[in-house]
Amino acid sequence: MSQDLKNKAATYLRALENRDWKTARALCAETATVRHNDGKGEQSVEENIAGMEGQIEFIESMRYDIPRQLSQPGEVLQQHVVHVAITSGMRGEVHAAVSFGFYDAGQIKRIEEYANFIPVGGQDS
Numbered sequence: 001m002s003q004d005l006k007n008k009a010a011t012y013l014r015a016l017e018n019r020d021w022k023t024a025r026a027l028c029a030e031t032a033t034v035r036h037n038d039g040k041g042e043q044s045v046e047e048n049i050a051g052m053e054g055q056i057e058f059i060e061s062m063r064y065d066i067p068r069q070l071s072q073p074g075e076v077l078q079q080h081v082v083h084v085a086i087t088s089g090m091r092g093e094v095h096a097a098v099s100f101g102f103y104d105a106g107q108i109k110r111i112e113e114y115a116n117f118i119p120v121g122g123q124d125s
Contacts, residue, residue: 002071009076009100012108013064019056021049029107037114045108060085076100092119 008027015024025045034048035041043051062084069078082094096115103109 002073002076004106005071005074005076005100005102006069006078008102008106008108009069009078009098010066012100013066013080016052017062017064019053021053025049027108029103029109032107032109032111034111035113045111048111058087060087074102074104076102090119092117094118 012024012027015021015027028045032045033042034045035043062082064080064082066078066080069076071077077097077099080096080098082096084092084094086092094115094117096113098114099110099112100108101110101112
């Protein structure tokens with residue numbers, strides 16, 4: 001079961017990476033929530049995905065690397081790095097620790113992300 005949850009967390013990120021909003025949403029419970037450390041508080045998955053979708057025209061590419069995943073019943077804790085290329089030429093990485101909470105049926109019920117953006121180059125590099 002824990003490997004299934006790890007796979008579901010990774011599948012969610014792959015869907016975001018591929019701009020497959022429908023698949024990402026389908027992996028989540030209807031009442032799922034997302035919280036980032038950006039001070040904006042909690043939001044629904046719909047709001048979170050809509051925010052990403054609204055910015056996607058400026059994102060040339062986005063790739064998730066997951067160097068570490070730990071699990072216990074109903075939860076996956078992982079470290080990941082999102083490599084982002086912006087259409088303006090800026091490049092960066094988002095280093096994050098993320099907790100995925102799951103219902104017994106395997107649907108994501110809560111995502112908590114603690115992240116830091118690090119520029120890694122761009123037009124002038």
